[in-house]
Amino acid sequence: MIVTGELVNGERLDEMSLSEHFGCSRTPLREAFQNLAASGLLELVPHRGAFVRLPSLSEMIEMFEVMAELEAFCGRLAARRVTPQDLADLLETVIACEDAVANNDHDLYYIENERFHHLLYKASGNGFLTDQAKKLHRRLKPFRRLQLRVRGRLQQSLAEHRAILAALENGDAQEAADALRSHVAVQGGKFNDLMASYKNSHLHAGS
Amino acid sequence: MIVTGELVNGERLDEMSLSEHFGCSRTPLREAFQNLAASGLLELVPHRGAFVRLPSLSEMIEMFEVMAELEAFCGRLAARRVTPQDLADLLETVIACEDAVANNDHDLYYIENERFHHLLYKASGNGFLTDQAKKLHRRLKPFRRLQLRVRGRLQQSLAEHRAILAALENGDAQEAADALRSHVAVQGGKFNDLMASYKNSHLHAGS
């Protein structure tokens, strides 16, 4: 797949060779291309073909900027609308994350981290917002994953999750929004981490 | 088109008859379907076909809620990043809107209103945010248009545009964000206006 680094950035995807590779005709492939283009992973140029489009560093920062704001908004809404069941589910993921940190299990943490955020989106009580947040989260997934590999990031992330949950329990919209914004935003040391992992991913793509 | 009310809500779009109608084959039609589905206007059910999907009232309110927040964020960023050229362009649209109000020209106001908001998105200095805001704006377009038909809404909208521009000129991020949020948000009397126009649009669609 694209995120695993099998594809070089501006590479053109040949419909015919790919259809051979997947054992299907060009028609369903072209439909898949359109889906990927809608997700921003490909760029379709008329009569030229489909080109792999890895976001540039600045685009990625822009996306994180928006993601931070979306999540902050989720938190603000959730502080008012969160249900006891949501709080219980969120607590469950925090506990699971604690176990993951204790065992230094990055994969488990990654999964539970995703669950935490998805639950948060849902707790906003706004289905459209939930969808949008999920889409962007998914798009940033590979980079987020690389970030979590940074030493000590797990503990920090977990502490932030706890703070967010506490804010939601207290119904403090401002606190929840601020905590989420800084949790997601690329700022301070995280910027360097992101840049390093970005270069790393490009190295991978180039190979 | 869908927004003009030629289509009933859950109607199924027949590929064959539509391809005849447009004088093309089913292949490009299916591609168009996928685009519309990605925009949320159609729902594609495997082996069943494409169904017209007008957002429900609650979905629409959810979308406006997100739109308000996106625009508020644009305003917050723009208050810091706006360029003199942006401010000049924005002022131009406000003046054009004043003319439109003076002549009670709804169509002109509609166009300049759109220009104002697009300029604002651009002024945020975040290309991804600009794209997202444009997409959602476009999706809400028909309902926004119906709203502007409400008596006195033009004057109010214009006054809000002036306030937003003033906040940007002063570099007041908080003020710009708040002004935009309440400008876009569906609240107070606007809720009833929206509901009325929504029912109206459904009446249209049903005929």
Place this chain on the structure above:
DNA sequence: TCAACGGTAATTGTATACAAGCTGGCGGTT
């Protein structure tokens, strides 16, 4: 030697033909 032009090959866009799956109605059974 470099640039501009034209032709060929290759690739994408479109149309059509074929396969697979769903819908609805008919007949049989309980």
Place this chain on the structure above:
DNA sequence: AACCGCCAGCTTGTATACAATTACCGTTGA
């Protein structure tokens, strides 16, 4: 009489063939 299962017709999904556009490369001229 009501319900379940089967078959026919139709609609979507896929494969392939054809058309149109583009890119590359060789040739030609200055």
